[in-house]
Amino acid sequence: MINRLANPARFMRSSAVALPWCAWASLAVLALGLYLALVTAPPDYQQGESVRIMYIHVPAAWMALGVYLFIAVASGVALVWRHPLAEIAAAAAAPIGAAFTFVCLASGSLWGRPMWGAWWVWDARLTSVLVLFFLYLGYIALVNGFDEPSRGAKAGSVLALVGVVNLPIIKFSVDWWNTLHQPASVMRLGGPRIDPSMLVPLLVMAAGFLLLFLTLLLLGMRAALNERKALALRLNSAPAPGRVAVERPVAAQSPIP
Amino acid sequence: MIDDVSHYLAMGGYAAFVWPAYGVALAVLGGLAWYSWRRYRTSADALDKLQREFRTRR
Numbered sequence: 001m002i003n004r005l006a007n008p009a010r011f012m013r014s015s016a017v018a019l020p021w022c023a024w025a026s027l028a029v030l031a032l033g034l035y036l037a038l039v040t041a042p043p044d045y046q047q048g049e050s051v052r053i054m055y056i057h058v059p060a061a062w063m064a065l066g067v068y069l070f071i072a073v074a075s076g077v078a079l080v081w082r083h084p085l086a087e088i089a090a091a092a093a094a095p096i097g098a099a100f101t102f103v104c105l106a107s108g109s110l111w112g113r114p115m116w117g118a119w120w121v122w123d124a125r126l127t128s129v130l131v132l133f134f135l136y137l138g139y140i141a142l143v144n145g146f147d148e149p150s151r152g153a154k155a156g157s158v159l160a161l162v163g164v165v166n167l168p169i170i171k172f173s174v175d176w177w178n179t180l181h182q183p184a185s186v187m188r189l190g191g192p193r194i195d196p197s198m199l200v201p202l203l204v205m206a207a208g209f210l211l212l213f214l215t216l217l218l219l220g221m222r223a224a225l226n227e228r229k230a231l232a233l234r235l236n237s238a239p240a241p242g243r244v245a246v247e248r249p250v251a252a253q254s255p256i257p
Numbered sequence: 258m259i260d261d262v263s264h265y266l267a268m269g270g271y272a273a274f275v276w277p278a279y280g281v282a283l284a285v286l287g288g289l290a291w292y293s294w295r296r297y298r299t300s301a302d303a304l305d306k307l308q309r310e311f312r313t314r315r
Contacts, residue, residue, distance in 0.1 A: 034279075038279075043269060048269040048270070048271060049268040049270075049271045049275060050268070050269075050271040050274055050275060052268070052275050053274065053275055053278040056278050056279060056282045057278070095289065096289065099285050099289045100286075103281060103282045103285050103286065106278070106281045106285075107278040107281060107282065110274045110277055110278045110281075111274065113274060114271055114274050212286065212290070215290075216290060219293040219294060219296075220293055220296075222297055222300075223296045223297040223299075223300040223301075224300075226297075226300035226301050226304045227303075227304075229304055230304045233304075233307045233308065234307065237310075237311055237314070
């Protein structure tokens with residue numbers, strides 16, 4: 001199935017069908033999630049109403065990690081099997097991941113001020129997520145920093161794979177080091193330690209963010225494929241003198257003695 | 258009624274933190290969605306135009 005979808009022409013056909021469904025589903029699920037998070041979810045017995053920031057912060061953090069993992073896997077596939085869609089998928093996912101990471105950092109800061117008394121502390125969890133944000137920015141800069149798109153994609157793929165080392169550091173930072181940040185309460189061995197009245201809105205918001213990611217990923221990939229096709233058309237239809245100039249003279253092709 | 262609304266908007270005293278958190282998320286993700294849509298439309302229109310030119314030239 002991966003091979004079938006990896007054909008760009010087939011991808012354009014199937015994604016054209018999937019895109020509106022993804023878009024409307026993400027809007028509907030996010031609307032439901034916001035209603036649950038802002039209206040029906042109860043205030044926390046210790047944190048009061050400030051706990052509602054969790055419904056933004058935690059799904060954004062999950063997406064920040066998950067999208068990076070997606071980019072790393074797609075980069076690996078692009079490097080090893082040269083799948084034409086893999087590098088396009090990785091490059092299209094990066095701005096979305098960066099946006100989720102920014103939302104995670106900003107909402108965390110707004111939650112930290114009333115709960116910890118500090119907008120920011122340089123502890124392991126917060127610092128490693130900030131590093132993740134810079135990894136995203138570095139990846140985006142690298143991919144777009146070459147005249148030849150394929151060289152940028154290759155350099156970006158290597159950076160994305162090296163940066164994977166940061167993911168377990170983020171996940172386990174709350175267990176390995178002393179930190180102000182609380183340890184995991186949903187994705188932990190032994191099941192979630194959070195009441196269903198809060199868990200359900202959290203999971204609905206997470207599903208909404210995931211659908212939003214899929215929607216924006218398909219949009220970005222389709223835009224990139226359109227742009228590449230337009231570039232290829234322009235190069236193909238270039239007037240004849242331009243083509244002659246691109247060809248190298250015979251003398252230059254012979255090896256230097 | 259108005260008291261209910263203002264009580265709700267006050268978020269138990271955390272309004273200055275809860276609403277900006279949702280506002281940032283809406284601005285960043287909404288902005289990215291708008292930008293992605295614009296880029297997609299621009300790319301599709303440009304490709305359409307090129308393909309039409311290409312066909313008429315041949």
